[in-house]
Amino acid sequence: MSFSIAVESPLQDEVRELVAELNDVLHSLSPPEACYHLTVEQMAEAGVTVWIARENGRAIGCGALKRHNAEIGEVKRMYTRPEWQGRGVGRQILSRIIGAAEEDGLAELVLETGDQHPAAWAIYEKAGFTRCGPVLDYPDSPYSIFYQKQLGRTSDAA
Structure with a gap:
């Protein structure tokens, strides 16, 4: 089976359902105060780009x-439906995010993920992200793992 990935508005019923499914998974693994979600409405704001992977029209x-x-961009709302995990969906979405950040001239990408997501950690680490301390305004928490990735741009480039 193959899938496609495109920039889409999150303000679609099917994308709302996908994000609700993601939220349910996250709430089952961490207490509410340790979940730092963007709402679908926040995902639709200026400065945020959303990629949706689809197989035969279904958001996966x-x-x-x-x-x-x-200078700084953040990876948010990464999720692959369980039946598609392990097939490269997350890796390809992350690749699109990194590419867009580089095209925008960002110097660094950061992210916060949960302490119970080893498959996600592997994807981030294979893409060149390294663990770090808290990023942006996130609190230090036993439920959070933080990553950063330096991009091609350097602030002192001639």
Whole structure:
């Protein structure tokens, strides 16, 4: 089976369902105060780009890039439906996010993920992300793992 990935509006019923499924998974693994979600409405704001993976028209995965400023972007809302996990959906969405961040000239990508997501950690680490301390305004928490990735741009480039 093959799938496609495209930038889409999160303000679609099927994408809302996908994000609700993601939220249910996250709430089953971490207490509510340790879940730092963007709502679907926040995902539709300027400065956020959302990618949706589809197979035969059905949404099977998502991911987003939130631009915080001209230097830093954040990977958000990464999710692949269970029956599609392990087939490269997340890896390909992350690749699109990294590519867009590089095209935008961002210097760094950061992310926060849960402490019970080893499959996600593997995807991030294979893509060149390294673990770090808390990023942006996230609190240090035993439920969070933080990653960063330096991109091609350097602030002192001539």
